[in-house]
Amino acid sequence: MKDDYKLQLLWSARNRKAIQRLFAGWRRKAPKDLDAQVHRGHEAAFNRIDCLVCANCCKTTSPIFKERDIVRIAKHLGMKVADFSSRHLKRDVDGDWVLKSAPCPFLEEETNACRIYSERPQACREFPHTDRKNMRAILDITEQNAHLCPAVSSVVQSILNEVKAGK
Numbered sequence: 361m362k363d364d365y366k367l368q369l370l371w372s373a374r375n376r377k378a379i380q381r382l383f384a385g386w387r388r389k390a391p392k393d394l395d396a397q398v399h400r401g402h403e404a405a406f407n408r409i410d411c412l413v414c415a416n417c418c419k420t421t422s423p424i425f426k427e428r429d430i431v432r433i434a435k436h437l438g439m440k441v442a443d444f445s446s447r448h449l450k451r452d453v454d455g456d457w458v459l460k461s462a463p464c465p466f467l468e469e470e471t472n473a474c475r476i477y478s479e480r481p482q483a484c485r486e487f488p489h490t491d492r493k494n495m496r497a498i499l500d501i502t503e504q505n506a507h508l509c510p511a512v513s514s515v516v517q518s519i520l521n522e523v524k525a526g527k
Contacts, residue, residue: 361413361414361415361416361510362413362414364510365409365413365414365416365510368510368513368514368517369416369507369508369510369513371513371517372506372507372513372516372517373507375517375520376507378520379503379506379507379516379520380503382516382519382520382523383499383500383502383503386496386499387499390495390496390499394495394496395493395494395495397519397522398490398495398502398515398519399490399491400518401490401514401515401516401518401519402490402491402511402515404514404515404518405490405510405511405512405514405515405518406511408514409510409511409514411472411511412471412472412473413472414472414509414510415467415472416508416509416510417487417488417508417509418463418464418467418472418474419462419463419464419467420462420463420508421462421508422458422459422462422464423458423459423481423482423483423484423487424456424457424458424481424483425449425456425457425458425459425481425483426457426481426482426483427457428482429480429481429482429483430444430445430449430457432479433476433479433480433481436476436478436479437476445457448460448465466480487505487509488502488505488509488511488512489501489502489505490502490505490511490512490515502516
């Protein structure tokens with residue numbers, strides 16, 4: 361991971377309380393333009409951040425695998441669904457299918473590329489979720505992702521800066 365990406369995550373760690381206050385406020389009463397604020401930050405962050413340089417999500421966490429993801433990936437790999445599941449997946453405390461271990465077994469360590477990119481799970485396709493509608497519905501995961509993903513951290517930092525500036 362590039363040093364500036366590490367610094368961005370360090371910013372999140374140092375500003376954990378401010379981030380918690382921001383999200384707690386949004387849970388009580390989200391601004392009408394919350395989606396627009398997050399989407400602006402998303403665009404700016406991804407103009408600077410290259411996921412292939414970082415891959416922290418693939419190195420540290422697991423996406424949720426839906427049944428259709430499992431079937432599609434197993435077929436792509438020429439495996440039986442049961443074999444794929446028993447080799448790579450487990451049920452988490454919520455009963456969701458997740459990877460048994462990190463980093464992701466499909467992460468190419470030298471390039472941070474995904475070996476199953478064209479067939480990757482829906483959760484990977486949509487990560488970090490900062491470009492979707494109704495951000496209020498996923499505030500909890502977005503707050504968590506601010507400490508995992510430099511792009512989300514950057515989005516949150518830009519919003520906090522706007523709040524501090526009184527915009």
